[in-house]
Amino acid sequence: MTKTALAIHGGCGVMAKLDLSEAEWAAARVDLLRALKAGWAILSNGGSALDAVQACVVVMEDSPHFNAGYGAALNANGEHELDASIMDGATLEAGAVTLVRRIRNPVKAARRVMEKGDAVLMGGTSADEFAKAEGLDVVEPDYFTTERRVKALASMKAHAAAGTAAKASESEKHGTVGAVALDEAGHLAAATSTGGYNNKPAGRIGDTPIIGAGTYARDGLCAVSGTGKGEFFIRYAVGHEIASRIGYLGETVQQAADKVIMEDLKPHAIGAGLVAVGADGSIAAPYNTDGMFRGWVTPEGEFFVGTHGDVHACDPSSAP
Ligand code: ASP
Numbered sequence: 124m125t126k127t128a129l130a131i132h133g134g135c136g137v138m139a140k141l142d143l144s145e146a147e148w149a150a151a152r153v154d155l156l157r158a159l160k161a162g163w164a165i166l167s168n169g170g171s172a173l174d175a176v177q178a179c180v181v182v183m184e185d186s187p188h189f190n191a192g193y194g195a196a197l198n199a200n201g202e203h204e205l206d207a208s209i210m211d212g213a214t215l216e217a218g219a220v221t222l223v224r225r226i227r228n229p230v231k232a233a234r235r236v237m238e239k240g241d242a243v244l245m246g247g248t249s250a251d252e253f254a255k256a257e258g259l260d261v262v263e264p265d266y267f268t269t270e271r272r273v274k275a276l277a278s279m280k281a282h283a284a285a286g287t288a289a290k291a292s293e294s295e296k297h298g299t300v301g302a303v304a305l306d307e308a309g310h311l312a313a314a315t316s317t318g319g320y321n322n323k324p325a326g327r328i329g330d331t332p333i334i335g336a337g338t339y340a341r342d343g344l345c346a347v348s349g350t351g352k353g354e355f356f357i358r359y360a361v362g363h364e365i366a367s368r369i370g371y372l373g374e375t376v377q378q379a380a381d382k383v384i385m386e387d388l389k390p391h392a393i394g395a396g397l398v399a400v401g402a403d404g405s406i407a408a409p410y411n412t413d414g415m416f417r418g419w420v421t422p423e424g425e426f427f428v429g430t431h432g433d434v435h436a437c438d439p440s441s442a443p
Pocket residue numbers: 134135136296297298299317318319320328329330331337349350351352353354
């Protein structure tokens with residue numbers, strides 16, 4: 124029996140500390156803790172890493188505080204086009220959906236794609252129809268819209284009109300949710316879900332549904348879920364790059380993750396972060412922005428949650 128471990132992120136595009144009230148920060152931290160609890164309940168009862176990462180992501184998709192599912196970003200047409208993926212490190216099986224508009228929990232649809240076993244990535248209306256046929260919850264597209272995202276879209280459009288889009292805050296731009304886990308059987312899994320970035324072109328697909336970029340898991344190496352400007356995660360094949368560095372160079376999870384986030388991606392001046400867990404249960408959560416919604420449970424069962432530089436030990440019973 125190996126150690127178990129779990130880590131999540133709720134996107135690296137966190138707001139400046141003063142942009143949210145203390146009550147809003149607290150509510151986001153509670154939802155991070157709820158997500159960790161959902162995953163840990165599975166892992167600590169001998170469940171699979173795959174079920175654990177899905178459970179974490181579902182909680183964050185249902186929370187308005189993160190850019191995935193309910194509360195997702197709006198594209199340039201004021202519509203939601205959601206992406207999600209999941210990967211089983213034991214078998215290298217993976218599933219993903221992209222440009223979906225009606226699936227309440229896109230990560231569940233990604234899991235169904237994986238379990239069907241033929242396609243890895245399904246997109247658009249056909250993926251919405253697939254999810255419906257599979258019996259998943261479908262919703263009207265405006266279910267996902269929150270006032271915060273409407274404001275963020277207006278702000279990004281104003282930046283675009285003024286030619287200052289690059290100066291927009293990370294929180295106006297993007298966000299994502301993700302989870303990585305190691306289970307008792309020594310298997311790794313990763314899952315990621317996003318609305319992409321505010322004011323993205325209609326039809327744009329980011330790194331989240333691209334296996335090897337925003338999501339990757341391979342037993343014996345690591346599981347990775349990323350957040351940040353997806354185009355760069357695709358170009359650097361971030362998830363696979365980290366696994367390769369561990370496998371070929373013998374780097375630790377922390378070394379490999381830091382190299383990619385701080386040395387490869389940072390010079391591009393794009394916000395980026397990730398969570399990764401290694402085959403030994405070690406956890407890394409680097410980011411190159413002001414903060415990243417994140418949390419983890421150590422192999423000893425200690426819960427930690429953070430938004431900016433500080434990470435707090437949490438009592439899991441403090442979240443409903
Ligand atoms: N990676 C996501 C995307 O590019 C966005 C983000 O995480 O900020 O779609």
